[in-house]
Amino acid sequence: xxxxxxxxxxxxxxxxxxxxxxxxxxxxxxxxxxxxxxxxxxxxxxxxxxxxxxxxxxxxxxxxxxxxxxxxxxxxxxxxxxxxxxxxxxxxxxxxxxxxxxxxxxxxxxxxxxxxxxxxxxxxxxxxxxxxxxxxxxxxxxxxxxxxxxxxxxxxxxxxxxxxxxxxxxxxxxxxxxxxxxxx
Numbered sequence: 001x002x003x004x005x006x007x008x009x010x011x012x013x014x015x016x017x018x019x020x021x022x023x024x025x026x027x028x029x030x031x032x033x034x035x036x037x038x039x040x041x042x043x044x045x046x047x048x049x050x051x052x053x054x055x056x057x058x059x060x061x062x063x064x065x066x067x068x069x070x071x072x073x074x075x076x077x078x079x080x081x082x083x084x085x086x087x088x089x090x091x092x093x094x095x096x097x098x099x100x101x102x103x104x105x106x107x108x109x110x111x112x113x114x115x116x117x118x119x120x121x122x123x124x125x126x127x128x129x130x131x132x133x134x135x136x137x138x139x140x141x142x143x144x145x146x147x148x149x150x151x152x153x154x155x156x157x158x159x160x161x162x163x164x165x166x167x168x169x170x171x172x173x174x175x176x177x178x179x180x181x182x183x184x
Contacts, residue, residue, distance in 0.1 A: 032056065060166050060173050062109070075107035077162045077176035090181045097149045100128060102162050102176075105140040113165035114143050115172050121156030121182075128160075130172075152182040 032043040034056050043052035054061045059074035080101040081088050088098070100116045115130035129145040143162075152158065158180045163172035 034058075055173075058174050058176065060109075060111075060164060060175065062166060071109070073107070073109050073166070075164070075175060076105050078103045079160055079162055079176060079178040081160065081178065081180065090183055091152055093152050093155055093182050093184060095149055095151045097147055099147045100145045100160055102143045104143065104162075107139050109166070111164050111166055112168055113172070115163040115165070116143070116145050117161050117163065118150060119159040119161060121154055121158065125161075126150075152180075155182050155184050157181055
């Protein structure tokens with residue numbers, strides 16, 4: 001009978017210890033911000049080190065389970081907005097015909113596709129144009145969309161996003177963005 005009490009006491013203490021460890025890890029969760037926006041998953045402080053999700057840094061994360069490696073790919077992407085032959089940044093509310101020119105360099109891996117999209121102040125995203133790439137196209141290339149007309153219906157910040165698709169089986173991932181402010 002005594003051994004049953006010892007086993008039950010050990011089990012109870014083990015469960016309490018596990019709960020305390022879990023509570024301790026929850027208390028070490030930190031708020032994590034990137035460019036003025038809080039990352040939903042946040043970060044953690046474990047044994048004095050801060051851990052944050054790589055995806056929050058607008059790049060490609062490639063997990064290789066065979067080699068047990070994570071590759072983070074963050075190319076330099078410069079985005080220019082053209083209305084005719086003129087570069088612009090801010091706009092007035094209303095319709096505007098323009099195109100997006102993107103220069104990509106320092107890309108260390110082959111990718112299969114790129115895409116440009118625009119997100120309005122309410123968070124609605126509309127694809128502008130995408131293009132599949134040749135397998136030898138990496139490190140340094142340019143991508144220019146066709147002219148398109150977009151209606152800047154409300155004043156506020158619109159984000160032009162440049163997305164990369166790493167492989168046929170992956171989704172597009174945001175790697176760079178430029179902000180257009182629509183004024184009244």
